[in-house]
Amino acid sequence: xxxxxxxxxxxxxxxxxLLRELDTRIRRGCMAAVERMAAGDVxxxxxxxxxxxxxxxxxxxxxxxxxxxxxxxQVIVNARSExxxxxxxxxxxxxxxxxxxPAAGFYEWNSRKEKSRFYKKGQPLLMAGCSRxxxxxxxxxxxxxxxxASMKPVHDRMPLxxxxxxxxxxxxDDARTEGxxxxxxxxxxxxxxxxxxxxx
Numbered sequence: 001x002x003x004x005x006x007x008x009x010x011x012x013x014x015x016x017x018l019l020r021e022l023d024t025r026i027r028r029g030c031m032a033a034v035e036r037m038a039a040g041d042v043x044x045x046x047x048x049x050x051x052x053x054x055x056x057x058x059x060x061x062x063x064x065x066x067x068x069x070x071x072x073x074q075v076i077v078n079a080r081s082e083x084x085x086x087x088x089x090x091x092x093x094x095x096x097x098x099x100x101x102p103a104a105g106f107y108e109w110n111s112r113k114e115k116s117r118f119y120k121k122g123q124p125l126l127m128a129g130c131s132r133x134x135x136x137x138x139x140x141x142x143x144x145x146x147x148x149a150s151m152k153p154v155h156d157r158m159p160l161x162x163x164x165x166x167x168x169x170x171x172x173d174d175a176r177t178e179g180x181x182x183x184x185x186x187x188x189x190x191x192x193x194x195x196x197x198x199x200x
Contacts, residue, residue, distance in 0.1 A: 053171035093130035
């Protein structure tokens with residue numbers, strides 16, 4: 001699963017470069033959204049920057065993380081990629097409103113509640129997600145998949161990660177959607193506070 005991630009100044013610069021690479025006619029409002037991308041941790045129910053496909057082009061918007069749950073205060077922040085197409089809550093969003101959630105990295109806790117930070121050297125993470133409109137605005141969830149070798153020592157789930165060149169295809173090419181839902185994420189770097197402390 002993924003219950004908290006973080007962005008930094010480098011993330012914003014990289015996303016701006018990606019947007020310009022995808023569309024040299026990128027809209028001014030889109031770049032303004034990137035410029036307002038504040039560094040720090042992102043928690044469920046907070047607003048964050050996401051990339052979307054609109055009218056055959058990639059754009060970015062600020063949306064709230066988590067679909068409202070069925071029990072008032074509950075928030076659904078993740079969807080399992082293997083079964084999301086079978087769930088009424090997610091199916092239409094994956095078919096028509098896919099999203100990319102940029103991050104410098106994300107956090108995960110093991111069974112002893114010890115925190116690890118996962119990231120990719122030299123490049124932001126692009127997490128696959130989907131979006132849905134509610135009365136209070138648009139919300140997004142992050143898709144998760146089975147953990148790869150770099151994640152398994154900490155948790156059995158991880159975000160579904162896209163490569164740089166896959167972002168536009170995920171957002172705009174409906175024919176490739178189901179194939180992306182089955183992909184194995186790249187290996188990640190890991191830093192753990194508890195492992196660092198054990199050295200002293």
